Amino acid sequence: MTYLDATAKFYTEVAETPQIGLCCVQSSPLQLPGLKIPTQMQEMNYGCGTTVHPTELANDPTVLYVGVGGGLEALQFAYFSRRQGSVIAIDPVTAMRDAAMRNLELAAQENVWFDRSFVEIRAGDAFALPVPDASVDVVAQNCLFNIFKPADLQLALREAWRVLKPNGRLLMSDPIATRPIPAHLQSDERLRAMCLSGAMLYEQYIEHLVAAGFGQVEIRARRPYRMLNRQNYGLETHLLLESLDSVAFKTPIPEDGACIFTGKTAIYTGMESYFDDRAGHILQQGVPAAVCDKTAANLANLHPAEIFVTDSTWHYNGGGCC
Template sequence: MSAVQHDAIRQTVRQRYTHIAENEGCGCAPSCCGCAPSCCGGPDNDSAATSQSVGYAAADTAAVPDGANMGLGCGTPLAIADLKPGETVLDLGSGGGFDCFLAAREVGATGHVIGIDMTPAMITKARGNAEKGGYANVEFRLGEIEHLPVADGCVDVIISNCVINLSPHKAQVFADAFRVLKPGGRLAVSDVVAFADLPDDIRNDPTLLAGCMAGASSIADIEAMLGAGGFEQIRIRPKDESKSFIRDWAPDKPITDYVVSATIEAVKPGACTCCCSDTDTPTLRQASADDLEAIRSLLSRCQLPGEDLTEASLRTFRVLVSGTRIVGVCGIEIFGSDGLLRSLAVDPALRGRRFGEQLVTACESAAQNIGIERLYLLTTTARDYLLRLGYADIARESAPEGVRTHPQFQGLCPASARCLAKWLQ
């Protein structure tokens, strides 16, 4: 499939779900994943009954704000997610926020739920629903599920409900899901899968594609993509009873001869056994002059420059400490309302546990407190990671003069390093 075809698929899907978001559902019977002739017919759609037909309890549909449940699912991913208090959950294709709000109930006030959707209208709707429901532990981010705006190794569980089939890049979806999961993190998905080869008249029908049918991959292909992405303990279980509602998605097509809803489970291997256990989480504090040599040593191990650091410059640095060891560092240097974010490093044994994001966030907060409006940085290895934290590429020469004349810009960092910036709010 060409890039042009991929873009066309994405545009078709975005247009459909924009329409659904702006029209308070789509009126499909029994599920908005499909597209019966009455689809997008307006207020006749009973989203609660639709969701209960795919496995949700009446208490679930009653527990969320009006408009959050849009009847868009093909199963109940939370039934296999085994969520625990304090966990971080990521929902791929979060729609109006229905599964996110149910997940928030499970993980509690100490947990966190992130919803990702590529449709701006859906993000707006979900954020409004979160505000109505008072969900302080839920946030919604605009983004594509193939390129998640989420830091590496910070998610305990990924859920998704009838969305991955819509992607023309499913292998990339699973690869990026693997990236953001913590070691030992779980994938818990409800989606449509193919158990027979789809005929061309179904596979090439844009309406059936946007309706969660024509884009279904075979169980064998999904298993192969998950395995290639690094997942283990892969388990895909078709739900034959789902044919009863899938049949109504396309009543003029023999769709249940080819597709069925299934649960998809997988685990990212390698639960952390490093020097810092979950019961010995590093603590964040301001750096002191006594930390200079330890910081330089950590930067050296991470192949980052640190010889220009002085005891005085550490006043605007933050460190992570495990026992007596410094295992993470990040700092800022001040140039009026501009700042240089520098020396971001985490002990290699502790990467993938969101410590880098914690350090960056701490430095950004410190920068805002002293009146810095913009942060700049150079990086050779962390560009993609920082883009996901809200930084953007800029030309080196567009950085302000004070930043450009810093030793890092003048030779400590190689010419191949990329320049990024972030405007603080």
């Protein structure tokens, strides 16, 4: 049995018998006016963060949700795109698709605005998405891609890139590791299916996104997720996993490399009213401007006496001059 077979078996089990708190982080679920989430759907919230960012969901986007889970985020996406077939949710596990369908029927009873036709559930997996090229505005996945081994992860990311329209967005939430996860944990197929042993380092995660063709990545949130303690997991010291929410844009990669936004700002401290680096970045005196990590490094290296660069906040919602 491969690790993907083990994953399918595990999620069949948790679809049939929900495991409350399997993946969830200790934070309040997204609250939206007029949205009621059925109890069973909430109990099947098998995610490590959120992919539902209202600022990314203007103009009734068509959303492809990979790994339907209990249907919670599919319902939340439908809240923003209230039309037939606006959300396509796929999952290779029959029991999970069936559970999501039941939960969405309950949601239709509890939410007067929600029509069951808003969400279409299809059989399929991340490696062969059942939609045409450049056909959706948003692809989203929550706590799924971390399960994949590197070659499969790259295939899944390239599939997401294929089906997105130009300037489309990949919304992701996954665990990352603060140091490499030992081989004996990576090879444990059940721990991998539980989103505990497949996490890679932040730098590796971003490298995979860029390698798949995404020219801009924005970090929405980074927070503690789980602690693997040394006693239970055979480690020399405890190993912290973090949850990373990100948005990757299907835009061309600039010649000098992709733009990665982690919440850094650049502040001009000189005597003039503004600073122009002649590369598209104009900084007002004393006013923090959000910049990508690449630009932050360039400004700090080339103009250390005049430019102050703040640390990453790991929370970025647009703006700035990049």
